[in-house]
Amino acid sequence: MSFSANNYLANDSGDPATSSRNTGPVKIKKAKVDEDGSFKDVYKKEISRSSAINLLLYSTLCPFRFSRFYMCLYCTQSYLDMSELVCHTTTVHNAIGKKDLRRVLSRTGKSQPIKVNVIDYGCKLCDSVAPDFEALKNHLVETHKKEIDIANDGVMPFKITDKEYQCILCKETFVEYRFLNKHVSGHFRNFFCDQCAAGFVTAGRLRVHLKGHQIGPHPCTDCDKIFNTLAAKIEHYKRVHAKTKRNICKHCQASFMDYYQKKKHMKDVHGIKFNDFKCNFCSKIFLVSSALKAHERQVHLKNKKFTCDICNYQSHYKESIKRHVMCHTGEKNFKCDICKKAYARHSDQATTMPCNTEALTEHEQIKIAEVDDGLFNDVLAKQISRSSAINIILFSTVCPFRFSRFYMCLYCTQKYLEMSQLMQHTQKEHSGLGKKDIRKALSRTERAQPIKVNVVDVACKLCSTDIVDFDDLKTHLLTKHKKDIDLKNDGVIPFRITDKEYACVICRQQFVKYIYLNKHLNEHYRNFSCEQCGAGFVTASSLKGHLATHQIGVYQCTDCDKVYKTEATRLDHYKKIHIKTKKNICKHCQESFTDYYHKRKHMISVHGVGANEYKCSFCPKVFMVSSHLRAHERQTHLKLDTYTCDICDHRTYYKEAMKKHLICHSGEKNFKCEICKKAYARKRTLKEHMRIHNNDRRFACQYCDRAFIQKCSLKGHMKTHHKDVENINY
Template sequence: MKQREKPYSCEMCGSSFSTKSDLDMHVNTHTLEKAYSCGLCSASFTDRSQLAVHMQRYTSENPYHCDVCDSSFTTKSELEIHVCSQIKVKSYCCEVCGCSFMGQFQLQIHMQNHSGEKRYNCGACDLLFTTKSDLNVHKQIHNRVKPYLCEVCLLSFRTQSVLKRHLQKHTGRTTYSCEVPPSSFTTTSGLKKHLQNADEKKPYSCEICDLSYASRSGLQKHQHKHTGERPFSCQVCNLSFTTNSDLKRHLQKHTGMKPYSCEVCNLSFTTKQYLKTHSLIHTGEKPYSCGVCHSSFTHKSYLTVHMRIHTGEKPYSCEVCSLSFSTHSDLKRHIRIHTGEKPHLCGVCGSSFSQKAHLKIHMHTHTGEKPYSCEVCGSSFTVKSNLTVHMRRHVGNKPYSCGMCDSSFTTKSELESHVRTHKTRPLSQTL
């Protein structure tokens, strides 16, 4: 078959097109020009066909129907995704990690995670991305644009998918249904988790720990924990991970992407779980309680760390000096004593520090800020510990006692200075 001639080339990326209108439409993806606007909301689009599809959401026109169930969809691609989810066919398998996909295009995009290929460049910060959609979402961070507006409560969102999920809270609409047992869900992830719990058939078992999985790819991902294999590598800092989802979460630290926003205070987070934990601050809910002292916590991991106070467990050991710590972060800070690493740099004078808290205290010397004030005399201090020592002078607290005489002191340094006077006195004066 004769290949169609493509005489129109893009000067920015070299792509070729058969018609000038196709080229013009493509150029808009570089310039982010969206000339076609919706008259009902603030959404805008790069070409007329996208606007036409968008308008169907208001007219409730869903021309693509599923032959298996009664569902109907606005676009053909939405119907194809739905049909694949119904028959659960994922015939395109990754030979590196075992993940499977419904289409060859999805597999090709996934393979770029292993090859490290990143063709899409951000002009503002030079970061590279695997897909154009990832680049477009990232660009909104620079622009601080949230173009998708909820007309009910006027909150705005960076992506249409997040707005769509948010709207379901107002409408109460449940889009994804399970027939056995009858249940409905607002997100595909909710339906997927439900199906995994409902389906007792998990034919793929781990020979090491006897855990079972519904799919071969699920078992292969699990086995990485036993083998220590980490096939997913970060191209920025060379850290590697056992799963692609772990890598994606890590990459958000480099890109600055925080796609999950709190609807109460608009703070953004890198993962849905972080947002969920943060939301408990507004509700005041602390569902995890300590059975020993009845302290309660917003997150299960906080309770786990707290319990080590009672048990004395210190599972993280230093390989250099054998000191043990209750948390991995404590061990990490300790190791810097041996390595001399000081990763936290002051942007004003170039001083570096082993801990972020130390840098924060140091910055007060540049800003002159003294956030800790004495309620008795109004004196203020750069660090809380200095205020604590100062308060002892008001209350007369002298916790440091001399072992040679009856003197006591407010600070350890005052005691040390006093002890030296005993050492320098003649023997007859000390008797």
């Protein structure tokens, strides 16, 4: 029974304020419903809310909210099972009045239907039980004369027990609440999306949904990827970053894409025992309960929720239906640029690309893979480069890796301190991987990003031919085994790393650390160059990060009042001053220092803390910190001078020392005194000169009252006037 205009108009004018008191309760104006079912009239919303209040007040319906638990609408109690919530509502809130009920419902929007559980259709006024929900509403309207709009009753009915999730409107059953909730929302499609025709209960949900269709640059906050729509960005974040942040092993901090992989890792690597989940219909055992539920529903219960509208094909997964529908539509949106064939799926096109590149002659392959000014501008060049990398990894013993403080496996989350450990792990765990598995692992990196590989003891997996170096390996695979490898753009960066050596494969130069070798290789793979300083980089993202250091502007330090012209100088200041002082704090007096050496020296001299002495293996020198010992041995005894002057062949272990040395050749004097206009090559020399103008006589003689601006003047004074004094300390 719906409300009629005569029942709800107080007078002919339709103004509730002028209604007669003798007509009973104040009636509400009948609202028109638009064709799309939207609640656009405020009176219609009021009628809907009044109907909901009367249903809750005079029937045994149980209102609830849901957010991981079934929550009471009247208080803050929450329960795992609906039966517990029903028991709580009937015992605690059974006598709630209309005024209290309206106040509780005021927390939700008037256009938002109230979720109710309707296990039994009982009437509180006469203790009768209706056969269904519609009969209950008709009973309250006709028998007890309660104001309820049958069409828009303001509630969203569910039938939830501990074993069943059923839709009241169409009697369909589901295995979880979230599936039932999504289905029931389809019956209350008050607001529609014009682009994808999705329906929503409230305008708020529609507004959130419409943001997913907004076209524009949506960069991911956790990585460098950019997406056209907000929905694509959110989907990427949920699949990649949110899952890996949630699924972290508490024993080794390794991250995983899902809970199953994390649990499997903890069982295999750390030996932790978990409860097994056995199937009730067959002998299969599963590691997680969700996998067991999916197996039982799909295999034994045949609970296929998604159906094709054309051929009635059914599937347990929504994505399977989407792929199946392509068979009927005939759409082929993915086209091969080489042979012009079109495919319905992107995966089919990617599978044929290696076949097409193999059909090309060597001259055609190299022609396609030509690089203009070191830039990977051609999509085919990137594809051939990646295909070459896959073939090199697949048919040789090179060890692919990533590096971030540790040597990390390209195929899994394992990481090691030594490269030899990673090579043993790769050989043992991933030696039998196929082309599909390798391609999947490499898909996590950009196609323009070469893959880092270690080429120590490199060999061919297809035969026992002796391989001298990495170039011979590529030529061998191309000529003898006819593998698709572009010799010019092979898609890899070769390293030669052992526990004692860091060597460049291209120029044979050796380094003392991985970071120096990695930086050096940018000179050989200058795919992207900086126009301002000429620095070369392997990828565009590395160049973007570098270009930010050249941007001129006002960059203020967040920890002090200093302001810098470039971001690079601000970061350098922050690292040298604030980060180091935050790390190097004396635990006895809380004094901070710029480096560990000065902190250690302070603790020994002031607090009497015992010092660890590091003795040189070649001479009797002793050092306070191990890094000083290593630098001393490499520079003094091993003669490992990393930096060489191009003009006079002067060599040094430190980059800063080389910069200071080059000033001797350039003759530049960029530091000028504003008082006497003298210019100096170094800022330190200008500071020493400014003492003359400031009359800063900091070097005082301890035997007379003379003081000097420069230390050399004090030395000359001591030799002239106090030459009889022994053991002079300057």
